[in-house]
Amino acid sequence: MNPQTAVPFVDTNVIPDRNVGIGSLLWDLQNPQDPDRDGPPLLNPEFAFIDVGVSRARVATALKSLLAHDLGLEVNYVATERVEAVPYANVTLLGDRAQEIRGCLSGIFSSKGATCEVKDWHFVVDGNGKVSSVAYSYNLHGNEVWEAYFMGRKFMYSGEQVEFSDPKLDETLAPEVAEIEARIDLERKRDRDPSQPGPSWDGYRMEKNPLQAGLAEFGITLQMTDVPQRIIGRQNILFLGNVLNHYPQDEQDRELDRLVANLEPGDIVIVQTDEVETPCIEVLQVMRRGDQNSRKRVRWIHTKTLEIQQPDRVLGSWRHIPLRPEVERMVGRLIECLERKVNSPEWTQRNHRVLVHQYISHVFRTLFRALPVEVTLRIAIREALRRLPYEGGPKGIPVFKHDAKDAYGGALRLDPGPIVSEADLINMKMAAANEERMRTPETPRLEPHRILEFAG
Ligand SMILES: C[S@@+](CC[C@H](N)C(=O)[O-])C[C@H]1O[C@@H](n2cnc3c(N)ncnc32)[C@H](O)[C@@H]1O
Numbered sequence: 292m293n294p295q296t297a298v299p300f301v302d303t304n305v306i307p308d309r310n311v312g313i314g315s316l317l318w319d320l321q322n323p324q325d326p327d328r329d330g331p332p333l334l335n336p337e338f339a340f341i342d343v344g345v346s347r348a349r350v351a352t353a354l355k356s357l358l359a360h361d362l363g364l365e366v367n368y369v370a371t372e373r374v375e376a377v378p379y380a381n382v383t384l385l386g387d388r389a390q391e392i393r394g395c396l397s398g399i400f401s402s403k404g405a406t407c408e409v410k411d412w413h414f415v416v417d418g419n420g421k422v423s424s425v426a427y428s429y430n431l432h433g434n435e436v437w438e439a440y441f442m443g444r445k446f447m448y449s450g451e452q453v454e455f456s457d458p459k460l461d462e463t464l465a466p467e468v469a470e471i472e473a474r475i476d477l478e479r480k481r482d483r484d485p486s487q488p489g490p491s492w493d494g495y496r497m498e499k500n501p502l503q504a505g506l507a508e509f510g511i512t513l514q515m516t517d518v519p520q521r522i523i524g525r526q527n528i529l530f531l532g533n534v535l536n537h538y539p540q541d542e543q544d545r546e547l548d549r550l551v552a553n554l555e556p557g558d559i560v561i562v563q564t565d566e567v568e569t570p571c572i573e574v575l576q577v578m579r580r581g582d583q584n585s586r587k588r589v590r591w592i593h594t595k596t597l598e599i600q601q602p603d604r605v606l607g608s609w610r611h612i613p614l615r616p617e618v619e620r621m622v623g624r625l626i627e628c629l630e631r632k633v634n635s636p637e638w639t640q641r642n643h644r645v646l647v648h649q650y651i652s653h654v655f656r657t658l659f660r661a662l663p664v665e666v667t668l669r670i671a672i673r674e675a676l677r678r679l680p681y682e683g684g685p686k687g688i689p690v691f692k693h694d695a696k697d698a699y700g701g702a703l704r705l706d707p708g709p710i711v712s713e714a715d716l717i718n719m720k721m722a723a724a725n726e727e728r729m730r731t732p733e734t735p736r737l738e739p740h741r742i743l744e745f746a747g
Pocket of ligand 1: 310344346347350371372373376516517518519531532533534537550564734
C-alpha cells in the first residue's frame with residue numbers, strides 16, 4: 292500500500308467543482324486561442340458528451356449546467372454507470388437519531404486530520420436491496436462535497452484495494468441497516484407485485500432510483516453499462532472522470548481499450564485522475580491508422596501545478612503553458628475589486644482575508660484547465676463570489692455592471708453597484724500584458740504566448 296492509500300476514510304471524492312474544470316477545457320478545444328499554433332478546433336460545434344461512471348447525479352448535473360447554460364455549448368449530455376453501482380434507493384433517517392449519527396460521522400471524519408462537520412447524510416441501498424454505503428457531505432471552500440463510507444467493504448482507491456471500517460460506527464448503524472433492509476424487501480416485493488402491501492416509511496425519507504431521477508431532472512439519460520454506447524450523428528467526447536483509477540494499475544490500459552471500443556475517428560477521450568501524486572487530465576483524439584483505431588495525445592494538464600502541455604504546429608513539438616501565474620494574478624485582481632466594494636469590518640481581519648483568498652483561489656484553480664477567456668473568466672468570478680462566506684460577504688450585489696440577474700438569489704442591498712465592472716474585467720484580462728511590460732529582462736518568466744519546448 293502506498294502512502295496515499297493509507298489515508299482515506301472514503302473512496303469517492305465527489306466534488307462537482309473538480310469536474311467543472313472540464314468546461315474551460317472544452318471551450319478551449321472548440322475555440323483555439325492561437326489557431327496557427329494550435330491548429331483547427333478539436334471539438335465540433337455540436338457534440339455528444341458521455342460522462343462515464345457518474346456515481347452521484349449532482350456531479351454530472353453541475354457540469355451539464357455549466358456546459359449548456361453558462362458556456363452555451365451545443366451538447367448532448369449522456370451519463371453511464373455500471374449496473375451494479377446504480378443504487379436502488381437513498382434512505383434518509385429523520386429525527387434525533389439522525390443527528391446522533393451525524394455527530395458520530397463528524398467525529399470520525401475530523402479525527403482524520405481535518406475538522407469537518409458532516410452536514411447531511413443518508414444510506415445508499417444497492418440493486419440487491421442491501422445497504423451498501425453511507426453517503427455524507429461537508430463543506431469545503433463553500434462547496435458541498437459528498438463522500439462514502441463503505442461499511443467495511445473493500446473499495447478501489449487510486450488503483451489499489453483499500454478497506455476501511457470503524458467498528459463503533461458499524462455498531463451504531465446496525466439496527467438502522469436491519470430496519471431499512473426489511474422495509475426495502477417489502478418495497479421490492481411490491482415492485483414485482485403491485486397488489487402486495489408496501490412498507491411504511493415513517494421516520495425515514497426514501498427516494499427510489501436517485502441516480503436516474505437526479506439526472507433526468509437535468510435532461511440527462513443514464514446508460515447502465517460498463518461499455519458506453521456511442522451517440523450516433525455527432526462527435527463523441529468520452530469523459531472518464533476518475534474511472535480508470537478505479538481499476539488496479541495493471542488493468543487500466545485494458546480497461547481504457549474496452550471503454551473506447553465503440554468510438555470513431557475524430558472522437559475525443561478525456562481521462563481525469565485526481566487524488567494521486569500527479570493529478571492530471573489527458574486528452575486523446577481517436578485516429579484511424581490502417582484498419583485500426585489508435586489514440587493520439589493532444590493535451591496534458593497537471594491539475595495541481597496547472598501546467599498545460601499541447602502540441603505546437605509551428606514548431607512541431609510540444610508547447611508548455613504555465614497557467615498558475617495567470618490564475619494567481621486574476622485572484623489578486625478580484626480581491627482588489629472586493630476590497631473596494633465590500634465595506635465590512637471583517638476585511639480588516641487577517642483571518643477573513645486569508646479565508647476569502649482560499650475560497651477564490653480554490654474556485655479559480657479548479658475552473659481553469661486552459662488560459663482564461665472572457666466567458667470562462669466571468670463564470671469563475673461569479674462562482675468564486677457565490678461561495679464566499681455569507682457573513683460580511685457580498686450577498687445580493689451583482690457581480691458585473693448591468694448584471695440583470697441577482698447572482699445570489701437575494702434582494703439587492705442599498706448599493707446595487709457591481710463588484711466587478713466591465714472595466715475591471717478588461718483590466719483583469721490585461722493583467723498579464725501589463726505585468727509583462729513591467730518585468731525586467733533579468734527575470735524571464737514563462738508567458739502563455741511564448742514557447743518553452745520540452746522533449747517528447
Ligand atoms: C471514483 S468514481 C468517479 C465519479 C465521478 N465520475 C468523478 O469524476 O468524480 C468511479 C465511478 O466509475 C464507475 N465505473 C467504473 N468502471 C466503469 C465503467 N466501465 N463504466 C461505467 N462506470 C464505471 C464506478 O462504479 C464508480 O461509480
